[in-house]
Every structure is written in structure tokens, then in C-alpha cells.
């Protein structure tokens with residue numbers, strides 16, 4: 001336990017605007033003055049301005065954070081909950097409609113109960129959620145933060161506690177939640193090569209179990225004075241990236257040594273914190289451990305994303321040919337399909353990943369009637385799964401063998417046979433396309449031809 005320190009509980013109103021986005025010493029039950037001033041500095045006088053709040057309230061009445069009149073330690077459990085509720089209410093008032101609040105908390109064991117009743121697990125995160133909902137927040141998601149190390153407590157009937165809860169609250173339906181920013185392409189199963197259309201090129205939607213190690217204290221910390229539970233920067237980073245944009249205000253009313261403010265600042269947001277214990281505030285100001293260069297929001301497109309996009313664009317014409325054959329045509333009629341990439345949308349997007357142009361190359365003796373039938377079929381199959389699921393804008397037409405060849409004069413083109421659109425068999429000059437198609441005769445599987453050259457092995461990742 002650290003020594004108790006007396007604290008001035010009013011926020012220092014002398015702080016100049018230029019130094020405002022930092023951790024302030026003060027009491028989270030008296031946020032009014034600070035938040036009014038913050039709204040003014042943020043250019044939104046008297047109006048909501050906080051985009052998200054990321055915080056962990058004191059651990060019920062169990063942990064002494066070393067200041068007099070702190071929330072939690074020294075209070076009754078009911079008073080503690082009431083104090084947290086008053087903080088949640090004030091935060092809600094100053095939060096933008098699209099805003100949110102993240103609360104990190106853990107359950108606890110109530111021992112020595114009356115009449116020798118068994119120790120009881122208190123679901124503190126959900127009791128805090130009840131307080132938050134009572135003052136206008138809506139609980140929207142619960143994330144399990146899986147930790148590598150925990151407090152060394154053990155008790156009969158308890159397993160080693162390996163996680164904490166992260167509660168995500170929203171103020172309205174228009175809340176910001178940029179899930180694309182947390183997608184990852186690591187860990188794709190080997191079948192991504194054959195089935196690129198089943199993978200978002202930016203990776204899977206992240207799940208709600210986050211494995212994040214606790215930081216090793218010491219690198220920035222004064223060894224003689226440590227905080228009991230600093231947030232790991234990675235935990236804060238995920239919440240900031242999900243729920244805020246550049247320049248937004250990120251608030252923490254129980255700031256401790258300021259991990260939220262530091263990481264929010266590093267991400268190009270405006271971080272604001274309040275902490276009762278002046279020693280923690282000084283520690284933040286001396287160290288500001290995680291401040292540094294701003295990483296760019298628009299991280300460059302990874303090799304895996306690029307490859308998944310290419311594979312999608314090459315597989316589309318193969319599936320188009322397959323649907324055409326299912327619709328009654330044979331490879332005697334359809335001799336190849338060409339595909340050209342017209343544009344790629346390099347931003348995670350819920351609309352199209354890009355635009356392609358496909359040409360179905362038909363035999364010279366295909367009748368006008370059959371051409372018309374094929375054209376109608378192509379429209380029909382393009383509007384239905386599997387093709388409609390590719391997320392591509394595809395413009396498709398029908399061309400003769402000679403027309404196909406003339407499109408690629410002077411360009412090198414890759415030829416994908418036997419349906420292996422992830423690995424080109426060979427490439428040829430566009431001028432030789434007509435020769436090649438005629439010489440090959442009737443294929444068993446319609447070949448795909450494209451200026452896009454991909455040679456991806458099934459076994460190896462990128």
C-alpha cells in the first residue's frame with residue numbers, strides 16, 4: 001500500500017489552452033469546471049465534445065490508490081457504486097451523440113459473509129453497467145481482455161483469474177465503430193488461395209477476446225512508486241482506433257499514470273485525463289511513456305490484402321464461365337474469359353473492392369441467337385451468388401477470338417488453365433492470343449486470361 005497523500009480536489013483553471021490536453025489533478029466527482037473549460041478549448045463551448053471515454057474505475061473498495069477521499073477504498077460498496085454512477089452521468093452529458101464509453105473492470109470475491117454463507121463472486125463489471133445504464137448509457141458489447149499475468153490471489157473455489165471485462169457503452173445509435181481498422185490478415189487458413197472470395201481482403205472481423213500482455217513496469221516508471229494497474233498501450237490503441245477519428249477528444253476520469261491520454265495523443269487524438277492522486281499526475285507528466293511519432297491512419301496495404309484482391313479478381317471470370325456452362329453452354333461455345341482490372345479500392349470498404357472488365361471469348365460459329373441467349377444468361381448470373389458475393393463491379397461482354405486478341409496487342413498476358421486462377425501457367429504476348437486459343441481447341445475448363453500475373457503457391461503464405 002502506498003502512503004496516503006492529501007489532495008487538492010479542484011482543477012487548476014490557470015492551465016493555458018496550449019497545455020490543456022493532458023492529465024489534470026482533480027476529483028472525478030467534480031468534473032464540471034474542467035469539462036466546461038475543455039469544451040471551450042475544443043471549440044464547442046457549453047456543448048458535448050468528448051468522442052470516447054476509456055477508463056477503469058477503482059477496484060471497488062478493495063484497493064488503496066493512496067489518496068484521501070478517493071472513490072472506492074474507505075467507502076461503503078453502495079457509496080462506491082453511487083460515486084461511479086455520478087461520474088458516468090457527467091461523462092454522458094459531455095459526450096457527443098456518436099460517442100461511447102469503455103469501462104475496464106473485474107469481478108471480485110465477497111468474503112466473510114453473514115451467517116457463514118459461502119464467499120460470493122460479485123459481478124462488478126455488470127453492477128457498474130447497471131449504474132451506467134441508469135444514467136443514459138447503453139451497453140453494446142463486452143470484450144474479454146485475456147491477460148498474461150494477474151494478481152497472485154487464490155481462494156478455495158476460484159481458478160487463477162486470467163481476464164478482465166471491457167464494457168463498451170454507446171450514447172445513441174449513431175456511434176462510431178470502425179471495425180475495419182482492426183482487421184488482420186494473419187492466421188488465414190491455407191484455403192484462402194483457392195477461396196479468396198470468402199475472405200475479406202483486410203482480414204477477419206476481430207473477435208471479442210483480446211489477448212494483450214500487461215506492460216512490464218520499470219521502463220518509464222519510478223521503481224519506488226508504481227501504479228497498481230496501468231493499461232497496456234495496445235489495449236487503449238484498439239479502443240481508440242475503433243471508436244474515434246483523428247483529432248477527437250478521448251477522456252479518462254480515473255487516469256492513473258495516464259496510459260489513455262498518452263496513447264490517445266500518440267494516435268493523433270486529444271487526450272484528457274483526471275486523476276486524484278498528484279503523484280500519478282506527476283509521474284505522467286515526467287514520463288509520458290507512450291508519446292511519440294504519430295503512426296499514419298492510412299497504413300499501407302499489406303501484401304496479403306493485395307494478393308486477396310488479385311485472387312478475387314482472377315477467380316471472378318472463372319466462376320462466370322462456370323455459371324455459363326451450368327446455364328447450358330459448353331466449352332465448344334466459350335473458349336476463354338479475359339479479365340482486366342480497371343480500378344482497385346484500396347480502402348477497407350463495405351461497397352465494391354474494385355472494378356473489372358470481363359470478356360467472354362466465344363467460338364466463331366456461335367449463332368446470333370445463342371449470343372443473345374448468352375448475353376441474357378450473363379446478366380442473370382452476375383446478379384446472383386456466387387458472383388454477386390465477390391464485391392466487385394464487373395462489366396462483362398462477349399467477344400470473338402480475334403477481338404479478344406486485338407485487345408491485348410503489345411501487352412503481355414498471363415494464362416490460367418484448369419481452373420487454377422491463383423497460379424498462371426505461362427504468359428504470352430497479347431498478339432499470340434488468337435493463335436493460342438485456336439491451337440488449344442476445345443478446353444475441358446474455360447481458361448482465364450489476364451494482364452494480371454499471379455503465381456501463388458497453395459502451400460506457402462506470402
Ligand SMILES: C[S@@+](CC[C@H](N)C(=O)[O-])C[C@H]1O[C@@H](n2cnc3c(N)ncnc32)[C@H](O)[C@@H]1O
Pocket residue numbers: 026027028029055056057058059065066067069070071072227229230231253254255256257258259260274275276277280
Ligand atoms: C484502476 S486505477 C486506473 C489506472 C489507469 N487505467 C492507468 O492506466 O494508470 C483507478 C484510479 O482512479 C483514481 N481515483 C480514485 N478516486 C478518484 C477520484 N475521486 N477522482 C479521480 N481519480 C480517482 C485512483 O487514484 C487510481 O489511479
